Amino acid sequence: MNQFQYVRPTKQKAAIEALARDANAQFIAGGTNLLDLMKRGVMQPQKLVDINRLPLNKIERMDGGIRIGALALNSAVAEDQLVQQQLPLLAQALNAGASAQLRNMATVGGNMLQRTRCHYFYDTALPCNKREPGSGCGALEGINRMHAIFGFSDKCIAVHPSDMSVALAALDATVLVSGPKGERRIAFLDFHRLPGDTPQKDTNLEQGELVVAVEVPENAFPKNVHYLKVRERASYAFALVSVAAALQLDGNTIKAARLAMGGVAHKPWRLTEAEAALVGKPATEETFRQAAAVAMQGAKAFKHNAYKLKLAPNSIVQALKNAAGLA
Amino acid sequence: MKEQLLQDGKAVGDRMSRVDGRLKVTGAATYSAEYALPNLVHAVLVGSTIAKGRIRSIDTKAAERAPGVLAVITHVNSPKVPGFAAKQNPDEPPTIGQPLRVFYDDKIYFNDQPIAVVVADTLERARYAAGLVKTQYAAEPHQTNFEANKARGFLPTQAKRNPKSPQNDYDRGQKDGYQSAPVKLEAEYVHESEMHNPMELQSIIAHWEAPDRLTVYDKVQAVKGTQRAFAKDWALPEENVKVIATFVGGAFGNGLHNWPHETAAIIAAKVTNRPVKLVLTREQMFTMVGYRPKTWQRVAMGATRDGKLVGITHECIGQTSSYEEFTESSVQQTRMMYAAPNVSTRYRILGLDISTPIWMRGPGEATGAFALESAIDEMAHLLNLDPLEFRLRNHTDTDPEKNKPWSTKYLKECFQAGAERIGWSKRRMQPGTLREGDWLVGYGMGVGTFGANRGVAKVRAVLRADGSVLLQSATTDIGPGTGTAMVQIAADALGLSPDKIRFELGNSTFPTAPSQGGSSTVNTVGSAVLAACTELKQKLQQLGGAAFAGAAPDQLTLAGGQLGLRTNAAAKASLADLRKQNNGQDIEVTTEAKPGDARQKYSMYSFSVHFAEVRVHALTGEVRVTKMVSCADAGTIVNQKTAGSQMIGGAIGGIGMALHEGALMDDRFGRYVTKDLADYHVPVHADAPPVEVFFVNKPDTLVDPIGTKGIGEIAIIGVAPAIANAIFNATGKRVRELPITPDKLI
């Protein structure tokens, strides 16, 4: 771990300025990801701007939806009444992540901005374009059982590890950010990036921009939702594949659907075409199978992750069955 | 004087809570890294980033200049360790070869080999400076890929040197006699390396109390063995080296060898002339303290149509390092477990450019049982027989390998108890036919065995003025509750309440005892406790005078602060009087106990059987073990509670072996890519089902006078195949590669 400066401003403006002045500075929230990365020498910020004193932890009703402050704890959001009633999919996704101890430290902003768990990213002795642009992608020809089947490039095949973000992608959330140039809103689906030629950039956040809140619009999915997370043990493991599924049912007919996957791409993977394939159809396993087939178009596997080509559609079917109450 | 426990003793068999439980849960127990010595400084190791080659240059200047740094030690400036020059004890266990000589020369044998140690006044500063060490290598091509090198497997040197070594090739009846059977199968089984990750990281504080007197607080399973090893390294008389391991936060074999980080800390303490603390990081646990080696196994089996085994051939290749030959007994149980007339076994090792493996709980047997007990299940399926019935048809009441009677064997009792408790009758003969919603349900079993070993140990017993008894022996307690069991044995040997007895261990100045390993501590040290207590009573009897003359030892009691006699309530001698007879001194004996010649006449083994109920998700391939029953024929159970905990821990460790654990290496770099507990999975609470434990609890006094046979290893041996077999029963899918992750089932 390197030596670093540490500041803890109480005003949002001061926090943004503290970061803007210094290209090598980082915000720190719960620290559950950043500190691990610093201890391994993967990230070496010269300055930490601790944002925990900023008043950004509210979960509140707003015009047309719910606003969740960037510093709201993962556990607080999952337990919040409003969230449980109106965004049960989000609560489920949060509870599927990490462990109770971590959820008590992790924040909404930090969760979205956590870095990939790719082995090669974490080990400074191995090549990784995300950590050290130009050093090569270790996973491409290496151990890639956890890696992407969609949207990868020859520079990077890592996946985004967040569970919460998969639900937010399904629920059409918006990210409110504030930076040196003022405030702006980024659609959640545009927040994370595909790797392309610049895998070092996880998101479209500009240097110095602070995530202030996430806004989730009102939706028609207070029930018939399911977050399915398939992992290698019963709890406390990152997803091999996860699925956020939400259905609006009229009798047995699907009126609206939301579907997103985790563990398959460099960003939460929204499945709009599969959603379209569900609408107007009866909520049956057959319908779900067809939608899953649509979802998998264009998927491509590497040496060790071919199982995802089967696990992903099966997981979509299972998540939809659970959401529809068929399981 | 015949040694035995009091017939009406109450302590042995009791569910007594751990004597040190309160210390542990309140944080008052002091572990190796927790001794607050004055002037203590901190050391951090730097590991190599290549798997093979030489260090061309190592630049330590920036690290040396970093704040708080006291020393940066590499092969360039390390003081010579006297014992390193000579080829070190090449004939001694646990390995033949040359244990890695840390900072000895510029050679690299494995990735993350320690190449420098940085010492600073705080841990953070040492860690920071360690990141500043820059190394240039002359890399050479390395071999870490097991499959690619499998053909290079060789017979271990110890087997070549010693025709009696059990590692040699073995043929009973016809070589490969299975071939003549009407029903045959042949299958290959693989498991990945399993890494030692007990809760407590491997730690040491090294302190040179004088230029020729070394004390180490070290996480080890053998205080005496460690004392000998370091005395040899530093050319010191043994008594000048003191090893303290009072508490060990879990060790499953990783403390049975001395590792490079220990010597690195001792060197650092020498150079800085300060006590040095070195705690491995979690990542370093994957390369620096051994592991259960990856193996490839082949089992071929033949049986008659009515389910009698004709023959079994069992081959195993286990990986080791390029500099030490680590071996295990992976194929040996196949020679004695079933009544097959023809048995062939072959054991080979394969040297790769990786660090040396070491025993891990149920060493060898746990690995071998996965292959043997899976194959038994496969054969039962081929024969359309219940696998329990198939095992019964091939049960053997004498040891077919050594042609000797068993000292005791109650495996059939275990089968029956386990089958009832798991609900074996619910098991379907046809796999994949029992279903609950989206989950497929299956049942499986696996048998385990391990030698009922016993060694030689000494115990000191002291009767003190307050009527309490202090016992001391240089054994360790790596978690099973050794101190508790010893107190119980002493209580029944002395007729004294357990709260009046204290057992001290983990200190090399105590009377000698072997390492804690191989499920043998109660057999070995417990017997010495009994012997010492018996001798102590004998001494008291003498001091007590005429009233006690001629009394049998089990008639003597120590309760109520006086020596008494069961047969004569009037015979009494106060401890004060006895001490007076002893010139006012504490009354003390040091007694040795060793196994008798029954070992030559009988085959001595513990046995276990594990039953598992699993659910496998039909669409996602996720596995949940929903219930386990573990049954043990382990002789006398000294403490139902701690022994039960051992069985539960073994079962959960076995779930890890079956479903989760397995280190992945990128062979291009010869480097593990899963090296923390986020990537390398062990079972969490949600993976641990209710585990029901059954003990036969019948004494085997041929093994030792207490009647114990050993529990630690059989708790895990046979668990992984029980789960693999249950998964087959649930799904019809036979997975022969551990761990069984969802990708293998989908």
Ligand SMILES: Cc1cc2nc3c(=O)[nH]c(=O)nc-3n(C[C@H](O)[C@H](O)[C@H](O)COP(=O)(O)OP(=O)(O)OC[C@H]3O[C@@H](n4cnc5c(N)ncnc54)[C@H](O)[C@@H]3O)c2cc1C
């Ligand atoms: C063992 C383990 C298991 C885990 N398992 C899971 C899992 O199964 N599923 C899952 O989803 N997650 C999992 N996690 C990850 C966990 O969810 C994240 O570590 C956590 O959400 C990060 O939040 P934090 O507040 O601690 O972020 P920090 O570590 O403080 O920050 C993370 C990053 O976000 C930036 N940042 C933080 N807040 C802001 C803000 N408001 N604006 C701009 N930038 C910001 C920081 O600069 C930093 O780069 C696991 C973590 C661990 C250690």
